[in-house]
Amino acid sequence: METYGKILLIAMPAFLLLVLGETLYGAWKGKQTVRNMDMISSLSSGITNVTKDVLGLSIAIIGYGWLVNKLAIVHVENSFLTYIIAFMALDFAGYWVHRLDHEYNFLWNAHIIHHSSEDFNLACALRQSISVVFRIFAIFLLPAALLGVPPIVIAVVAPLHLFAQFWYHTQHINKMGFLEKIIVTPSHHRVHHAINPEYLDKNYGQIFIFWDKWFGTYQEELADKPPVYGITRPVQTWNPIKINFMHLGLLIKDAWHTKSWNDKFRIWVMPTGWRPTDVAEKFPVYKINDVYNMEKYDTKASTSLHIWSWVQITMVLLFISYLFGNIASINVLNASYIYIYGLFVFLSVYAYTELMDRNKYAIVWELIKNCLGIAILLQTGDWFGAAALSPVLKYIVGAYFILSTFVTLWFVMKHTKEDERVVVVA
Incomplete structure (x- = not known):
């Protein structure tokens, strides 16, 4: 480790x-x-x-x-x-x-x-x-x-x-x-x-x-067939945590909805993409058929959102760099701390990628993440031993949590107004 x-x-x-x-x-x-x-x-x-x-x-x-x-x-x-x-x-x-x-x-x-x-x-x-x-x-x-x-x-x-x-x-x-x-x-x-x-x-x-x-699985790249990338059932999100469990979620729902007990069990070991016939008819899933005319997933993003997304990922990189460099000392403080830290990292990624998706619930995830961070600071009076480097660090981290909450709230409100304006025009 x-x-x-x-x-x-x-x-x-x-x-x-x-x-x-x-x-x-x-x-x-x-x-x-x-x-x-x-x-x-x-x-x-x-x-x-x-x-x-x-x-x-x-x-x-x-x-x-x-x-x-x-x-x-x-x-x-x-x-x-x-x-x-x-x-x-x-x-x-x-x-x-x-x-x-x-x-x-x-x-x-x-x-x-x-x-x-x-x-x-x-x-x-x-x-x-x-x-x-x-x-x-x-x-x-x-x-x-x-x-x-x-x-x-x-x-x-x-x-x-x-x-x-x-x-x-x-x-x-x-x-x-x-x-x-x-x-x-x-x-x-x-x-x-x-x-x-x-x-x-x-x-x-x-x-x-x-x-x-x-x-028998080799295929050369063909000059007249430029590769088109992705998956045939596109994920339509920037959130990597959602993507990780998206297919599993579909399998669980299909196994639940199908009326065939045989299909409830064999769906797990069937070839990738296979779905029970009754479920596929009742709950169709979008699939790309014409790869050369597909539209890539994209979201309307202002320059400020691009910049803020980089600020957020940079902060997470700094947080995990501190974790990786101090695992032993953090573990000495409390064996459960590294898992709390891991939860914090996952919440951080979930929150800012939801904002990248223009999801209004991004503020909820951001609040959960920042409340966890502030609770750690208040409970321990430190950020996992960072005071040994500088006593000022805990105040900088706390200020980031507060700022991050308000900036995310501002973006969510801004996106909501923009989306309402589009609906009115349409």
Whole structure:
């Protein structure tokens, strides 16, 4: 937990600089692939994901260490070759987990967030799930377990394997010659994120593309079929927490409404997108049929709302940086504090992304978040030990909570008036 937090303190600024760098490069080249609100939504998803991971809010049904202890046939030495084996094993496992996430209704809920952006850029790589409570990933590491690859090697290689999947989420790199035959390139991954009929459910590879070629899921990017990004049932929100549970909510409602007891149970393991016939007829869900004429989700946003959204996400980045850098000391103060802090982060993201959606209830979530923050300050007289850095910090944090409440209220009132004016004109 603490070690991962320290790693993220280095990784987060690097990823943010690369995302902003891609935005500037796109503007310079006259090929902008980043929209501001979508980028903030993507970054916010990344915030919720790393917060969840650092707090350890998931359970491994089968741990890799258990597999090694029970099933290892040999034990390879801890050498450079061991790390190569571990990397290949992780990539093999990643291919199959990724493929299953796409192919089964229940598992798709864990992956929908990653495909929810209707743009394709480095920021969307950060859209990662918070909805996975029970992890089954380790079972696909069976080849490494049989060879007795030490768990510590997997623990070291896994973050590197994950971070290596960031770079190819871009439209600014064309096909890469002979590398197209070996590794996953931006061209391959553009296909994977596309909703064109020719591209759906292709190119599951994470680092190496030959898994797709071996297992029949490979598709080349076609010059006459420009990829269109997103999901066929668009999410229509900037709120990453809502997106994470949107598909699960639909499955629960469909299972409840269908009159067939067989369908109530099999809906979970049917192919992704399958719905009971009686429910699909009575409760239709919008689905994109003509991908080349789809309208991307967007909301009317003033310059001031764009600026305020950046202020909010910057504040959350500062809050989680403090959390990741001080997990051990916060845990010493009270073991429950890090989970209260995590709740605060999630409420923050929920509140400002609701405002980005122009949802009038954004003020309710903002009040809940800020009341929690002020309650922490009043109860402890501090912000999780920040007084050790400066006694002034708690007053700055308190002032932010008050200011944030009034600014959000102002935006909600402004949006309400604008929407009423549109209704009157119509």
